[in-house]
Amino acid sequence: MTRDELKNRAIDYLAGKVTCKEFTEAATDYLEGSQTWLGWVRFQMHLGLCPGCRAYLRQMKKTIHTLGRLPEEPIPPAVRDELLQRFRTGKSR
Numbered sequence: 001m002t003r004d005e006l007k008n009r010a011i012d013y014l015a016g017k018v019t020c021k022e023f024t025e026a027a028t029d030y031l032e033g034s035q036t037w038l039g040w041v042r043f044q045m046h047l048g049l050c051p052g053c054r055a056y057l058r059q060m061k062k063t064i065h066t067l068g069r070l071p072e073e074p075i076p077p078a079v080r081d082e083l084l085q086r087f088r089t090g091k092s093r
């Protein structure tokens with residue numbers, strides 16, 4: 001990570017800004033109940049603002065319900081990237 005990236009990350013963090021990528025990474029912790037309270041707050045904030053991630057979380061919960069447990073690899077990276085791509089272009093369905 002470069003110095004600028006680090007700085008931007010710190011600013012984002014302090015501003016409570018969570019990217020969709022961070023959200024999906026935090027989703028596993030959330031579902032396992034292993035989040036810190038700050039992580040939880042930021043997670044909830046993003047959830048409230050982002051319909052795409054609400055859909056993502058719903059899908060995760062459905063998967064867990066179907067499997068009866070948290071999958072090893074919740075969503076394959078390729079599928080996740082495609083989902084995130086769809087959120088960005090606003091074509092999520």
Ligand SMILES: [Zn+2]
Pocket residue numbers: 019020023046050052053
């Ligand atoms: Zn999002």
